[in-house]
Each structure stands twice: as structure tokens, then as C-alpha cells.
Amino acid sequence: MASRCTRAPALARLATRGPTAATRLGRVQPLPRSHARCLSTTRSGWLHQTAPRQAAQVKFSSETYPELKRDSRYSQLRQEHVAYFKGVLGSESAIIDGVTNDNAADDIEPFNADWMRKYRGHCKLVLKPGSTAEVSSILSYCNKHGLAVVPQGGNTGLVGGSVPVFDEIVINMSRMSQIIEFDQVSGTLVAEAGCILEVADQFLASKGYIFPLDLGAKGSCQIGGNLSTNAGGLRLLRYGSLHGTVLGIEAVLPDGTVVDDLGKLRKNNTGYDLKQLFIGAEGTLGIITKVSIQCPQRPKAQNVAFFGIESYEKAQQAFREAKGHLSEILSAFELMDGGSQELVRSVTKNKKPLEGDYPFYCLVETSGSNAEHDSEKLSAFLEDVMEKGIVADGTLAENETQIKALWAWREGITESLGHLGGTYKYDVSIPLAEMYQLVEDTRARVDAAGLLGETDEHPVRAVVGYGHMGDSNLHLNISTRRFDKRVEQCLEPFVYEWIQERQGSISAEHGLGLQKKKYIHYSRSETMVQLMRSVKSSFDPVSGHQLSLLHRYPYTSCAEVMITGIH
């Protein structure tokens, strides 16, 4: 049998004849996996590359949110500060200096703006430390001299948490990208925080392991940022939250103190498990510099089924049946409504996997070690849900190409929405029984306000919902034709109040960032907020003087919001 590479010329030749020839084989022109996957959690690398050009049009956050004021107690950056940082970092590539060099503005722009083009700061200095010691020197100096900083990973966030608002120094972690060690037996990986998720995963793949987190921006996002935002992603159902898989963390506190809790133990009941506080802290307690994480065995066999379902009740039944039949091999159960799929179709022009149109679609993925065993279980499950009439129609991926193509219908939603105009995104947790009701109620409200319609005079194109059904995590997206203040007024605080009534969370996996800073009270009681405030001051005593150097402006996290008391 000849090697597969002998096939390549035939396909390559075809590719030169027309843009679609090569992709025909794949049936669809799938949105590139790394770009498309769960962009709702992070951003696409492709968009990142165009960021500098587009950033020029992005409005400054300080203009979008005029209520945010720079705290005058923080120092202005001066040349002597820059000189100190140059001394610490040594290498010229580790610093982008817009303070003493006016030509650096273009180089700094990508660090100032987020990929959604919603947030943009006035930062003039980007530091890229290469070691924990350098991070420590930077922070301790900033602490002494009252300089504000914002830690930044892959800058793939959706809530404006990874970019400055005013002139904070950006501490970008991209140079700390080494994989430090891996234990073949236990599956424990130790890596620096700036290591890109996909790089870590590919390294693990070569060892037969998998990173317990997977999301759309994996080609750009960094694991330190993943931890800081407690990213959920597509496989949370299977591998659980980072709170369970992270074994240890090394972090630098705002005053430069290095917290070495880089344990590799699965069990360690000696006092408070403080590393957990850094997970999801959005950088307010310190900068994560190293991570040790427990990685599961990479599944050898994967299957994907795609269903058309008549009602949300039946989608819930299908989820229950899936858990019953597939139990340990179930690795994803994703819900998409008909509206979201129609948007993907209108952008990608791909042929839908199913003949008819249905109000709901589900994507079910199994991962296991034995393909035959998995197929048998999956067939039994499929037969059962078909016979009971729980699913109206469906298909099963017959090969890898179809697996990717089916995933593209879920992962491509965010990117497709991006092509159609602006999107109001709400990433929320709601008890499963009422999860989709939010989309219906929001749609009815927007419609009643006369904002929703198919023609151009209506600002809202569609109100759609999709998400990780397995985790009760819904992404409510309102796709708009243009910016219209009435839309925002119609949505907020309606959506947050709706969630509060049902004891849901206003931020399931994206964090609070700048976007949701005002709304923490919808999901956390005053007591909880007070507790968070005291945790913050233990880690960052300077905030006792109403100064906090990590994320000094009230935008990146709940803790910060509370300390500065703005809302």
C-alpha cells in the first residue's frame, strides 16, 4: 500500500483549478478548526492577524464608557521607569516602548485592543517577561512606584478583561511559553503560563495524552489565561472544570512575592487550597506564571452524531438518554437552535447535514478507547431515540472529515455571527429546564419593541441561542445590523434580572471583565462580594490604601469592581 502522501498531487492539482475543488472532498468549506471552535470562549487567530489594521477604527474604552475615570493616584509612565524595565528584561524584543519611541504606536496597537474590536486602551508600554523572576521584578517595581499594570495572555477574551483601559502597562506572557516537564505515567504536565493551548495539546498528543480543556481559540489562547478566566470549553462535560484538573500554580503577587504552589499531587489536604483562588480570578490576585495540570489519556476513538429535534423538551430527553446510554464515553452534548444554524448556513453556504428544518439541533460526541465498543453503544442510543420519537432526524459522521464538518456547524456560529455585524453576547448558566426559555423571552421582548425584523429598518437580525447543554451553559446571542442604543436598553438589565430570578449565573465561562463588572450583584450576594473584597486585600495589601496595582481600573474583575466601589 502506498503512502498517503502519493495522493496529495492529485488533490493539489485540483485545488489549482478552482477554489472549491479541493474542499469538495471535504463536502464543506469548514471554518478552520482552530478559528471556529467555541469562539465564544475566546478569539480567533485569524482575526488577531487583522487586528492592527482594524484597531484604528476601534473606539477607546474610555470613550465608550465615559463613567470610567483614571485614578490620579497612579503615576504616569516616565522615561526612568522604562529604563528600569529595559534593564530588567535585557533583550530588546521583550519590550515595546511607546513612551520614548513615538514610532512604536503601530506595534503596540494589537496589545491595546481586543479581537472583537469592542475595547481599546491607551497603553504605551508592553513588557514581555521571560521568567518568573522578571515578572516578580516588574511587579515589585510597579508596586513601589504606583504604576498600573494589566496582565495579558493570548488576548482572546470576550469581555474586555485582557486589554488596558487607560495607560496601564501590559504584561504580556507570550515569552514564557516553555513546556517544563511531563510525567508519562501520571500524565502530569508542567508548563509556563504563556504556552499556547494548542501547542501544549499537540505535545501531549505525541505522548498519547490530551489537555483537559479544548476551545475555539486554542491556536492563540494561553494556558495561563485559560486558568485566570477558568475557561470551560467544549469538553468540560467529560474532563471537568480546571478547578479539578489543575494540580498546582506558581504565581507572582502584586508586590512581587512569588507564590510557589506548583504541586503535582492529586491529593493534598494541608490547609486551604489557595491555588483555586487564582483560577477564575481574572488576574486580580496575581499573575500566574507556571501551571501543573493533570492530563487524561487521549481517546483513541471518536464518533459524532447530529440530530434534528422538534422541541426543547425533547432535547432535554435526548440529553438524558445520551447520559444513560453513553455514560462514560459521552464527551460533548451541544445544543444549537434553528436560528443559529440558519445564520451559519447563510454565511458559509454549506449544505445542511439534515434534509428538513428543525427548531433545535444537537451534536453528540463520544470519546473512548475502543471504536467498536463505542459504535455499538452509539448505535443502541441512536436506535432508541429514533424509535421513541425523541429525535426527528439525524446523521452519524462516517469519517473524520464528516466529524469536522459537523463540528463546524456548532463551532462556526460565533464566527458566522461576526460576519453579519455586531453581536450582543450573553454567556450564562441557567438551570437546564428553563435554559432555552431565556432565548424565547428575549426574542419576544425585542420583537415587541419593534426592533427585530428581516428588513433593514430593524436593528436586530436575529435572537439565537446555543451552548453546552451538558453544562447548562447557554450562549444567548443577539445579532444586529448596526449599533443602536435602543437594543442595549431593551436587553439590559432585562437579561440579568431574568437570570437572577432563576438563580443562574450572568457569567458562566467568559468572566466578568469590563463588560459585566457592573452586574456582579445579579449573581453574588453582598456577603460574597465582601468576602471577595477581603480575599483581594490579603493578596494585594496595597489595595488597603485604595490602590491596587493589578488591574487598577475597575474593569477586569469582580474583585476589582468591589474594591474601587464603582457601580
Add this chain to the structure above:
Amino acid sequence: MSALRILVPVKRVIDYAVKPRVNKAQTGVETAGVKHSMNPFDELSVEESVRIREKKSAPGGVEDITVISAGPTKAQDILRTAMAMGADRAIHVEVKEGEDLEPLSVAKLLKVAAEQHKSNLVILGKQSIDDDANQTGQMLAGLLGWPQATQASKVEFGENDSVSVTREVDGGSETLRAKLPMVITTDLRLNEPRYASLPNIMKAKKKPMEKKTLADFGITAERRLKVVKVTEPPVRQGGGKVEDVDGLVSKLKELGAI
């Protein structure tokens, strides 16, 4: 016009999206534990046959679509897939793993099958993506003495058993016309294969599958070709990354480029 009896040969190959690795003995690629699926060109053949029936593009209609595969027991999976896509019946010719047939043997086998099934149209992939031989269709047409139209991008039916096949050639397209019975091989632009729907996957389980051996077709798995050695292409030397301009300059000096 006579009703069509279509024979569609399909092959189980390493999945298109999987990166094949050469086995330790360097006699071929590693197939154990690797995901297999239907040869992509064969999917096009199955899809086209089913479309001819659904779109009633042949004046005489389609009487039968039979898929046939020679391979190990697992080849039955792709036959079921083909039936889920719309084929009526399947023939599985058991060939032990590792005893792969050469194109000529396959063509001889298909000749017998076409005769036994009174097929008047054979639609097959232009090549399988494992061996890339691109020979079977042509050999089969030769053995049967039927006209052939290879690498089809469009198939149309006319009166009096005539069939027009458009094929893409360098610099344009070429249209051939021939009369049934004939052999057509498929190319990528012909169609976009469908997803088999769940109800059809269920139905396919009840469709007939004949199990045969090579002896039933009077064939032996003789080998005329000998694989001497299979090796991976030379590994590309990866580029290095420099930290800054100074690093680049010193690297260039080191290499004697400046």
C-alpha cells in the same frame, strides 16, 4: 431505454483525514488501530447513483443499485454506509487483511460481478486514495469491452441509451457520449455526497448483503507487483526562530549569508 442496473464498487481505506505512518518493516503503511472509511471517490459514485434515481435523470429509471467491496470483514461497515446513502443491496467479497488485490484482479472480479448482476452501468471512483493506481475502471472497461468515461464531473442521460459525460481536462472540459452499457469513473466535482440520515442508517441494517469469496468469482489473489520498500518522505528541516534583529543578524552571519 433500458432501466439502469448500476454496480458501484467501493473500497475501505485509511480515513482521508488521518496521517498515515509507514510500518516498522517498511512494507506498507500502518493500518492497525487506524480509522478507516469509504474511499472519498467511491462516496461520489454512490451519491451519483442515488441521485440518478432520485432525480429520475435516466429515462428508463434505475432498477437496482448494488455496491460491492472486496476486503476484510470490516469492509461491511462501508457497505452499510453505502446502503444508508441509498444503495439497494451489497456484496461483500471476503479478502483477508494484508492480501490486498491488485487493480487487475479487482477488474477481473468486477467483470464477473457485472455480468452476474446484469449491470449495464458501473460507476466507480477514479482511484482509491491508498494506492492511487487509477487503473481499475479502465481495466474493467477493457475486460468487458464497454465504453469508458473517466474522471466524470457531470453525467447526463439521453434517448436510446446514450449517456453524456463531462470530464475536466487541462484547459477546459471535454464531453464524451457513449451508449450503455458503460463504465464511468468519478472525480471530485461530480457531486457533494450526502450525510446518511438516521432512519436510513436503520433501514440499511435490514438491506441484503451477500457474502462471497474470491473463489465464487474464479479469482485468486495473485500478485504481479512486488513492493520493495515503503519509506516516509524526508523530514522537512524546521526553521529556527530568532528573538530580535540582533539575533537575526548574528544567525545570518553564522550561516555566511552576509
